[in-house]
Amino acid sequence: MSIQALLDETLPKINPQLLNSEIGKLVQKIQLDMISTKKRSENYCVNFVIPEKEVLGLFNKIEPGLTDKINLAFKKSWNIPDSVRMMNSAYYHILLFSILIGISTNTPTLSSNALNLLNFRMYNGRRFSSIPYCNPSTMQYVIQNMLSKKFEVTKHETPFELITQYFTPTILKKYTSYLQKDVNETKRLFQACFNRIRQIFRSDRVADLNSGEIKYRSGLQPLYFKASQSNLKVSTTVSDSETGIENSLTSNSIEEDIEGITNYIVMNHQPNYPDTLIDFLKTQSSAQKVAIIKIINKLHNLSYSDTIHEILQFMFRRINYSNICNKDFMLDIKNKIIASKHTSDVNRLKDLTDVLLKDIFTKVFNIDYEKYSSTNRAQLRRVIIYCLAHNIQKYKCH
Amino acid sequence: MISFNDQLEFSSRAHEALQRIKSKNNEKTTSELLHETRMNLDYSRMVFEEYSDEKFSKKIELDSNVYNQFLKSASEDTSQYVQEILSSYLGTIRAIYEHINIEPKIYGFVKMDKHSSNNELLNESRRIIFEHLDKHYYNLSSDERQKKYKSFVVGISHDITINENIDIDESVEHTYKSAVITKLLENINFPFTVKSKIEELLESQIYKEVFDVDTLEKLWEDFHEQTFSLSRVLSLLC
Numbered sequence: 001m002s003i004q005a006l007l008d009e010t011l012p013k014i015n016p017q018l019l020n021s022e023i024g025k026l027v028q029k030i031q032l033d034m035i036s037t038k039k040r041s042e043n044y045c046v047n048f049v050i051p052e053k054e055v056l057g058l059f060n061k062i063e064p065g066l067t068d069k070i071n072l073a074f075k076k077s078w079n080i081p082d083s084v085r086m087m088n089s090a091y092y093h094i095l096l097f098s099i100l101i102g103i104s105t106n107t108p109t110l111s112s113n114a115l116n117l118l119n120f121r122m123y124n125g126r127r128f129s130s131i132p133y134c135n136p137s138t139m140q141y142v143i144q145n146m147l148s149k150k151f152e153v154t155k156h157e158t159p160f161e162l163i164t165q166y167f168t169p170t171i172l173k174k175y176t177s178y179l180q181k182d183v184n185e186t187k188r189l190f191q192a193c194f195n196r197i198r199q200i201f202r203s204d205r206v207a208d209l210n211s212g213e214i215k216y217r218s219g220l221q222p223l224y225f226k227a228s229q230s231n232l233k234v235s236t237t238v239s240d241s242e243t244g245i246e247n248s249l250t251s252n253s254i255e256e257d258i259e260g261i262t263n264y265i266v267m268n269h270q271p272n273y274p275d276t277l278i279d280f281l282k283t284q285s286s287a288q289k290v291a292i293i294k295i296i297n298k299l300h301n302l303s304y305s306d307t308i309h310e311i312l313q314f315m316f317r318r319i320n321y322s323n324i325c326n327k328d329f330m331l332d333i334k335n336k337i338i339a340s341k342h343t344s345d346v347n348r349l350k351d352l353t354d355v356l357l358k359d360i361f362t363k364v365f366n367i368d369y370e371k372y373s374s375t376n377r378a379q380l381r382r383v384i385i386y387c388l389a390h391n392i393q394k395y396k397c398h
Numbered sequence: 399m400i401s402f403n404d405q406l407e408f409s410s411r412a413h414e415a416l417q418r419i420k421s422k423n424n425e426k427t428t429s430e431l432l433h434e435t436r437m438n439l440d441y442s443r444m445v446f447e448e449y450s451d452e453k454f455s456k457k458i459e460l461d462s463n464v465y466n467q468f469l470k471s472a473s474e475d476t477s478q479y480v481q482e483i484l485s486s487y488l489g490t491i492r493a494i495y496e497h498i499n500i501e502p503k504i505y506g507f508v509k510m511d512k513h514s515s516n517n518e519l520l521n522e523s524r525r526i527i528f529e530h531l532d533k534h535y536y537n538l539s540s541d542e543r544q545k546k547y548k549s550f551v552v553g554i555s556h557d558i559t560i561n562e563n564i565d566i567d568e569s570v571e572h573t574y575k576s577a578v579i580t581k582l583l584e585n586i587n588f589p590f591t592v593k594s595k596i597e598e599l600l601e602s603q604i605y606k607e608v609f610d611v612d613t614l615e616k617l618w619e620d621f622h623e624q625t626f627s628l629s630r631v632l633s634l635l636c
Contacts, residue, residue: 375499
């Protein structure tokens with residue numbers, strides 16, 4: 001059964017106020033827990049106590065077996081392999097279903113409480129995977145002395161406040177209209193939550209293509225490890241000038257745009273590019289239209305999320321942000337990215353685009369991309385870069 | 399009388415001869431082998447720089463010295479006419495370089511640019527022309543010339559004689575000159591490495607799979623047609 005069908009079937013049996021009250025209590029319990037001195041002192045190292053059992057039991061009280069039905073409906077609609085545990089988790093599906101009920105019945109607090117619970121668990125996962133052994137004193141030092149004041153983390157004392165006062169309202173504001181139109185947009189909402197929470201700990205991903213080692217240049221994780229190596233804690237007194245390691249690579253709003261554009265691309269499985277763009281790409285690359293369409297359609301794949309995200313980060317570093325919606329944006333791309341040669345940023349961009357094209361060529365044409373000459377590869381890279389630029393414009397300006 | 403053993407020997411010899419003929423028929427010709435090699439080439443090993451407008455402009459600036467050598471004794475009208483042909487001709491050349499995304503190559507003029515002295519540029523353009531004429535015409539014996547140009551000259555001069563109603567000897571001489579200048583223009587605009595690259599791309603399977611070979615073929619044909627038209631005009635000036 002589809003999510004929509006299940007929602008239609010379940011709505012008459014549900015009292016949204018009652019459901020809201022139950023979920024609200026679970027959020028309050030976490031809030032009370034956070035008020036305790038011990039939890040508060042843990043600040044961003046905290047682990048929320050997740051009410052998994054209570055959440056999984058919410059819908060079985062209404063109809064036995066409903067939890068499994070919801071879980072199955074999401075698995076079917078999202079079409080995610082069984083191996084992806086997180087996206088197949090019934091805990092998240094129940095909460096997303098509650099968000100849909102909140103939207104359908106015009107009970108915004110229900111949606112908001114459900115999304116809070118979803119984000120708390122995501123926070124635990126991202127925190128643990130980024131900084132498994134987290135020392136609150138070191139973390140406090142990082143937040144007070146090393147993190148740019150532009151980051152939302154510095155404006156909220158605990159992650160509870162960050163999630164309930166900033167993430168949940170902004171995410172809901174953005175995605176409610178999408179969810180009203182199509183319940184399958186829950187997948188996009190889920191991905192957006194994941195990306196936003198992950199961004200607290202790590203962003204600006206850099207992969208060493210030779211060693212395969214992945215590092216992050218922004219977020220709490222790289223700063224935490226840096227502070228940890230220097231044994232810097234909240235009690236340590238060091239002058240500002242010695243520790244001015246400001247995380248100034250990207251501001252939060254640009255990071256959010258990059259996340260948004262990445263999701264906009266990888267979640268859109270049926271892109272519809274205008275003929276004018278295809279003609280433009282043909283002129284710029286000398287490739288056949290049919291091949292261009294195959295390549296750019298293949299870009300819209302969840303598995304390319306990280307690579308596209310990183311390519312966009314490089315692009316955003318070089319382009320004029322205020323020029324995105326102008327007619328000469330593609331010219332800006334040509335001058336600052338395509339025509340630029342032999343700088344470390346551009347070389348890195350080439351490597352990343354090549355990684356993407358190599359995979360696309362194997363899957364679409366069954367050809368080893370590396371058999372093409374360097375000049376032909378440069379032409380094919382233009383297809384990707386200009387296509388991403390087109391998506392940036394579409395996301396930001398339409 | 400032929401014995402059974404003799405018959406057996408004859409038939410085994412005939413069989414061997416047939417096998418030799420058969421194996422010879424199966425052998426690949428040089429052009430077939432070349433074609434096959436090109437089809438399977440790994441293009442990633444070839445290192446060319448990417449096309450740039452600056453490099454193309456530099457090429458045109460230097461190449462124009464060669465064209466000017468032909469035009470030095472031409473009338474104003476003829477110069478004007480040649481400039482018009484050249485404008486479209488250079489457009490085609492540029493489109494080819496852009497299409498294959500290869501940095502335009504300059505024939506001769508080593509370590510020179512538009513700021514080099516007029517004398518240097520003049521001497522180099524003369525060297526290019528005279529060396530070419532020596533190598534491709536004057537230093538060849540009449541047999542070698544015939545071997546190199548006969549098929550081309552016979553076909554074309556015949557057409558010229560009929561279409562333009564001129565004397566056959568005059569037509570043959572004109573076609574010979576045009577053929578030699580055609581070769582010069584081809585070398586100037588697409589030196590050997592680039593020419594080979596284009597021919598390889600035109601035959602490459604993996605290139606055809608993704609890139610627009612039809613346009614490249616059309617441009618390449620246009621280039622050859624325009625080269626011959628221009629060389630016919632230039633041949634009348636020398």
